[in-house]
Amino acid sequence: MTDTTNLVSIVKKFTSKIMSKKIPETTIIRLSVYYRALRQMSEQGVESTSSERLAEVVGYTAAQIRKDLAYFGQFGVPGRGYYVADLKLNISRILGINREWEVVLIGAGRLGEALIAYKGFERQHFRIVGVFDNNPDKFGKVRAGLTIRDIEELPKVVAEQKVEIGILTVPADQAQLVVNRMAEAGLKAILSFVPAPLEVPEGVILRRVDLAMELEALSYYLTLKTR
Amino acid sequence: MTDTTNLVSIVKKFTSKIMSKKIPETTIIRLSVYYRALRQMSEQGVESTSSERLAEVVGYTAAQIRKDLAYFGQFGVPGRGYYVADLKLNISRILGINREWEVVLIGAGRLGEALIAYKGFERQHFRIVGVFDNNPDKFGKVRAGLTIRDIEELPKVVAEQKVEIGILTVPADQAQLVVNRMAEAGLKAILSFVPAPLEVPEGVILRRVDLAMELEALSYYLTLKTR
DNA sequence: TATTGTGAAGGAATTCACAGCC
DNA sequence: GGCTGTGAATTCCTTCACAATA
Numbered sequence: 001m002t003d004t005t006n007l008v009s010i011v012k013k014f015t016s017k018i019m020s021k022k023i024p025e026t027t028i029i030r031l032s033v034y035y036r037a038l039r040q041m042s043e044q045g046v047e048s049t050s051s052e053r054l055a056e057v058v059g060y061t062a063a064q065i066r067k068d069l070a071y072f073g074q075f076g077v078p079g080r081g082y083y084v085a086d087l088k089l090n091i092s093r094i095l096g097i098n099r100e101w102e103v104v105l106i107g108a109g110r111l112g113e114a115l116i117a118y119k120g121f122e123r124q125h126f127r128i129v130g131v132f133d134n135n136p137d138k139f140g141k142v143r144a145g146l147t148i149r150d151i152e153e154l155p156k157v158v159a160e161q162k163v164e165i166g167i168l169t170v171p172a173d174q175a176q177l178v179v180n181r182m183a184e185a186g187l188k189a190i191l192s193f194v195p196a197p198l199e200v201p202e203g204v205i206l207r208r209v210d211l212a213m214e215l216e217a218l219s220y221y222l223t224l225k226t227r
Numbered sequence: 228m229t230d231t232t233n234l235v236s237i238v239k240k241f242t243s244k245i246m247s248k249k250i251p252e253t254t255i256i257r258l259s260v261y262y263r264a265l266r267q268m269s270e271q272g273v274e275s276t277s278s279e280r281l282a283e284v285v286g287y288t289a290a291q292i293r294k295d296l297a298y299f300g301q302f303g304v305p306g307r308g309y310y311v312a313d314l315k316l317n318i319s320r321i322l323g324i325n326r327e328w329e330v331v332l333i334g335a336g337r338l339g340e341a342l343i344a345y346k347g348f349e350r351q352h353f354r355i356v357g358v359f360d361n362n363p364d365k366f367g368k369v370r371a372g373l374t375i376r377d378i379e380e381l382p383k384v385v386a387e388q389k390v391e392i393g394i395l396t397v398p399a400d401q402a403q404l405v406v407n408r409m410a411e412a413g414l415k416a417i418l419s420f421v422p423a424p425l426e427v428p429e430g431v432i433l434r435r436v437d438l439a440m441e442l443e444a445l446s447y448y449l450t451l452k453t454r
Numbered sequence: 455t456a457t458t459g460t461g462a463a464g465g466a467a468t469t470c471a472c473a474g475c476c
Numbered sequence: 477g478g479c480t481g482t483g484a485a486t487t488c489c490t491t492c493a494c495a496a497t498a
Contacts (some may be wrong), residue, residue: 002469024489026489028443028444028447031447032439032440032443033440036423036424051457051460052457052458057424063490063491063493064490066458066459066460067459067489067490069458070458074459075458076459077457077497077498078456078457078458078497078498079457079458081458093451095446096446096449097443097446101442103448110340111342111345113337114337114340115341126446165445188449196263197263197264197285199285205445207444207445209441211418211436211438212352212353214436215328215352215392215418216258216324217252218392218416221259221416222323222416222432225415277478277479278479283463293479294467294468294469294482303479304475304476305476305480306476307476307479307480308479309477408498420464446488456497456498458495458497459494459496460493460494460496461493463486463490464491465490466490467482467486467487467489469484469485469487470484470485470486471482471484472481472482472484473481475478475479475481476479476480
């Protein structure tokens with residue numbers, strides 16, 4: 001389905017699509033969902049599918065799926081649907097997970113340690129290559145094969161290993177300071193588990209996972225029902 | 228600012244507002260953010276603020292903030308702004324966090340244990356009152372003051388303690404089964420950390436926190452920049 | 455025939471801008 | 477004078493519906 005005889009024009013088309021239109025963030029999240037569903041199909045030996053069938057699995061509408069994909073190109077065959085392997089590969093390219101990403105983790109507290117040990121780290125697209133803390137008592141300790149190091153060494157490791165992504169699991173009161181250091185060290189993207197708003201310099205991407213906010217949303221909907 | 232001399236009409240207005248309009252989910256998430264900012268202001272001794280100043284702190288527009296609040300009532304004073312304590316209280320009522328919620332956690336693996344120990348559990352609005360697993364080797368072990376119990380006991384605990392919220396941290400392959408048991412046990416809301424799509428029966432709310440998806444979003448934006 | 459890809463329509467959320475109130 | 481609350485305008489996102497096509 002991917003016409004390898006004319007790769008240049010496809011890449012051009014692909015790139016220009018991405019460049020021109022503005023793509024909703026929700027589309028990116030859904031692509032992750034499609035990717036998982038496709039991987040599962042692939043493992044079950046399913047070779048092809050349709051937007052309709054995929055929609056059943058993931059819980060969005062078929063039109064939504066086709067629209068999401070249309071932002072990036074044409075990956076299906078009218079009248080036939082999509083080849084699972086092909087679409088999966090294309091989505092992995094769009095998401096940039098057709099490679100391995102090295103990741104550092106800053107903050108070797110409980111949550112940090114849990115994440116280090118968390119094998120479900122999505123099948124090796126992301127690999128933790130360094131763990132840092134500012135507590136000297138922890139330096140040298142080993143967790144899941146990784147030695148906890150002084151955060152002073154962060155810039156060196158980031159530069160040497162060309163790391164771009166950092167996971168932040170420090171206490172809220174130190175978080176902004178650490179974010180600044182992460183940015184200075186050259187990290188380009190931060191996934192924060194800190195329950196506080198943080199500012200990042202231009203050019204650095206920040207995403208937050210906030211437990212409390214998620215629970216509060218549940219609390220809201222539960223309260224709403226009984227109001 | 229809350230006119231306690233005429234509480235009934237205020238409550239009526241409040242309720243009817245919520246009932247009539249459809250409120251964006253993003254508004255609820257932002258309310259959580261406002262709440263944190265207001266709590267911080269409150270701790271710093273700030274007594275009043277404006278949508279403009281709040282906007283600077285949280286990173287949304289002032290109009291957005293006013294619109295979000297308008298879904299639920301009138302909490303400010305034209306020309307003066309908002310009283311911090313008052314607005315904070317109102318938002319906590321909207322979110323349903325002007326009380327304590329008992330929570331159970333199912334899946335005493337690494338992530339589960341990290342969450343149990345996670346003190347940042349947002350200042351006691353949510354308290355874990357039970358930990359469950361299906362591995363007999365773990366039964367009776369104590370984590371952060373909580374004894375790990377047989378998941379068979381879940382219905383009993385949920386009923387006795389009137390628990391409505393459950394946190395799910397089991398492996399993906401068992402997750403759907405466990406979700407079903409949670410729903411049967413009477414839980415009304417589930418916060419899942421499982422990296423897989425899950426189905427819940429009517430009337431049960433499910434929210435997902437998916438590490439891999441968050442990292443994939445970062446990967447996408449990083450890839451985009453260099454494409 | 456079956457299903458994609460996509461303009462056009464419809465619906466939601468955000469931003470604007472200002473009347474009204476403190 | 478300053479700031480809220482809110483209709484109107486705008487922008488963004490989703491769904492519809494169908495021409496194009498393997």
